Amino acid sequence: MKTIHIDGTKISNWSSFFDEFSLAFGFPEFFGRNMNAWIDCMTNLDEEFSSVQVQPGEMICVALDSAADFKKRCPEQFQAFVECAAFVNWRRLEIGNPAILVVSFYA
Numbered sequence: 001m002k003t004i005h006i007d008g009t010k011i012s013n014w015s016s017f018f019d020e021f022s023l024a025f026g027f028p029e030f031f032g033r034n035m036n037a038w039i040d041c042m043t044n045l046d047e048e049f050s051s052v053q054v055q056p057g058e059m060i061c062v063a064l065d066s067a068a069d070f071k072k073r074c075p076e077q078f079q080a081f082v083e084c085a086a087f088v089n090w091r092r093l094e095i096g097n098p099a100i101l102v103v104s105f106y107a
Contacts, residue, residue, distance in 0.1 A: 001102070002054060003061040008070030008105075017077045026051025035084055042088045045100055059102050067105035078107070 004024050011017045018033040027041045027050050041049065046056045054060050062085065064070065071078040082103070089099035 001059055001061055002052070003063050003104075004052060005063045005065055008064055008066035011070055011074055011077060013074070014077065017074070017081075024052070035080055039084050039088055039091070042085070042101060043091055054100065057098055059098075059100055061102040061104055064103070064105035067107040071107045 006020055006024055010020050015033075018031070018038070021027065021038060021041075022031055022033075025041065025045070031037055031041060044050070045052065045060055046054050046058070052060070064081070067078070085101050085103050088101050092098065092100055
């Protein structure tokens with residue numbers, strides 16, 4: 001399983017949240033820099049959409065480093081990350097595709 005590390009210390013607001021994920025996952029140039037666009041990009045990691053890809057049926061681990069610090073400084077972005085990562089998997093299951101994200105953090 002691939003693991004992508006996100007450095008929570010580099011996130012201080014929405015702009016830096018989207019910067020870090022876009023950089024780590026290689027989101028396309030047209031990435032909309034909002035949570036709906038984030039969900040779309042993360043949902044389609046098994047398609048030729050972002051530079052980080054998995055094979056159909058595989059999962060990818062998102063390791064959120066320094067999560068406790070990130071949660072304390074940016075509670076809105078932290079909560080959105082948790083909820084939207086879960087939504088990505090739910091959305092895939094609803095259409096008959098397997099879950100794609102494993103999330104790892106200690107907060």
